[in-house]
Amino acid sequence: MKKIAIIGLGAMGKNHYRVLKKLPDIQVTALCDIEKKDNYPEKFYTDLDEMLKQETLDAAVIVVPTFLHKEVALKCLERGLDIFIEKPVASTIEDARKIEKKAKELNKKVCIGYIERFNPVVEALKRELQDREIYSIGITRVGPFPPRIADVGILTDLAVHDIDLIRYITGREIEKKCIFKSQKIHNHHEDNAILSFQLDHEVVASITTNWLTPFRKRRIEVATKKGYFEADLMGQDLIEYSEYKENNSYVIRNCFVQKEEPLVREHRAFIKYLKTGERGGLSTIQDSIVTLEIANYRG
Numbered sequence: 001m002k003k004i005a006i007i008g009l010g011a012m013g014k015n016h017y018r019v020l021k022k023l024p025d026i027q028v029t030a031l032c033d034i035e036k037k038d039n040y041p042e043k044f045y046t047d048l049d050e051m052l053k054q055e056t057l058d059a060a061v062i063v064v065p066t067f068l069h070k071e072v073a074l075k076c077l078e079r080g081l082d083i084f085i086e087k088p089v090a091s092t093i094e095d096a097r098k099i100e101k102k103a104k105e106l107n108k109k110v111c112i113g114y115i116e117r118f119n120p121v122v123e124a125l126k127r128e129l130q131d132r133e134i135y136s137i138g139i140t141r142v143g144p145f146p147p148r149i150a151d152v153g154i155l156t157d158l159a160v161h162d163i164d165l166i167r168y169i170t171g172r173e174i175e176k177k178c179i180f181k182s183q184k185i186h187n188h189h190e191d192n193a194i195l196s197f198q199l200d201h202e203v204v205a206s207i208t209t210n211w212l213t214p215f216r217k218r219r220i221e222v223a224t225k226k227g228y229f230e231a232d233l234m235g236q237d238l239i240e241y242s243e244y245k246e247n248n249s250y251v252i253r254n255c256f257v258q259k260e261e262p263l264v265r266e267h268r269a270f271i272k273y274l275k276t277g278e279r280g281g282l283s284t285i286q287d288s289i290v291t292l293e294i295a296n297y298r299g
Contacts, residue, residue: 002274003029003056005081007048007072008063009037011148012086016061019263026271030055048072052079059083059109059274066152070095073110077102082109084270088160088295089288091152096292100285109273111282114164118265118281121236124257125220125229126169128240133225134170138206143216145185153189154209155181155295162207163195163291164283165220172199174290177297184212195294229255 004026006017013033020028032045045051052075059082062072069090076083089112090096103110116122139162167173174197181193195207218233227242238255269280
C-alpha cells in the first residue's frame with residue numbers, strides 16, 4: 001500500500017483527491033494547502049515542511065501553481081518521495097532541469113501530468129494510426145478565459161498539452177516551428193495563439209488555442225495516406241473518413257473507444273509506475289522540457 005500526499009487542493013487538486021480516494025493499492029495519507037477551505041478525514045497541513053517532517057510517505061502529487069513547482073518538487077525529492085507533478089514540470093526550463101537533476105541524483109520516480117495522453121480517444125487514435133503514413137495533424141483547444149489562471153499564459157497552460165500530444169501521437173520530433181500569439185483579455189500573458197510545426201519525415205502540424213471562445217472545443221484532426229480522422233477529446237468520439245469517390249461520397253466509420261475518465265487512467269498508470277517502475281504512457285521530465293522549449297520559442 002503506497003502512502004500518498006496531495007499538495008495543492010484547488011480545483012484540479014480536488015479532482016486528484018476524488019480519483020485517488022477511489023483507487024486500490026494506495027492510501028491518501030495527508031493533504032497540504034496554504035488554506036483549509038473544506039473538511040477532509042485526512043490530516044491536513046498548511047505548512048509543507050511540517051507535513052514532510054511529520055508524515056511517513058511514499059509519494060506526493062503536486063498540484064500547486066506552476067511557479068511553485070520547483071520549490072515543492074525539490075523539497076519532496078529531498079525527503080525521498082517519488083512525485084507526480086501537474087503539467088508543466090515548472091515555469092521555466094532552468095527550474096525544470098533542476099528538478100530533473102535532483103531526481104536523477106536521488107534515483108526517484110517522477111512523472112508529469114499530461115492528462116490528455118490518457119484520454120481514451122487518444123489511445124484509440126494512436127491504435128488506428130499504427131502502420132499508417134501520417135500527412136498532417138491539427139489540434140484545436142479553445143474556450144472561455146478561466147479566471148483561476150493568473151501565473152501563466154495560454155502557451156504554458158494549454159498549448160503544452162497539444163505540443164506533447166503531437167509528439168506522443170505521431171512518435172516524431174518537431175524540427176521547425178513558428179508561433180503567432182496575442183494578448184486580448186488576459187492582464188499579463190498571451191491568450192490567443194496559433195502554432196505551426198514541421199516534424200521529421202515532412203509531417204506538418206498545427207495548434208489553434210485561445211481563451212476568447214465562448215464555448216469549449218477540444219479536437220484532433222489527422223490526415224493519413226488512407227484516411228482522415230477526427231477525434232473529439234471531450235466527447236471521446238473518433239471518426240474515420242475514407243475511400244473518397246468521384247461522386248464526392250466517402251465512407252464514415254465510427255471507431256471504437258472505451259470511454260473512461262482520463263484522470264482515473266492516468267493515476268492507475270502512476271500507481272503502477274510506483275509499484276513496478278513501468279512508466280507506460282506517463283510523461284517524463286524531458287518530455288515536459290521539450291514542450292516548454294517549444295512553447296517559449298521566440299523566433
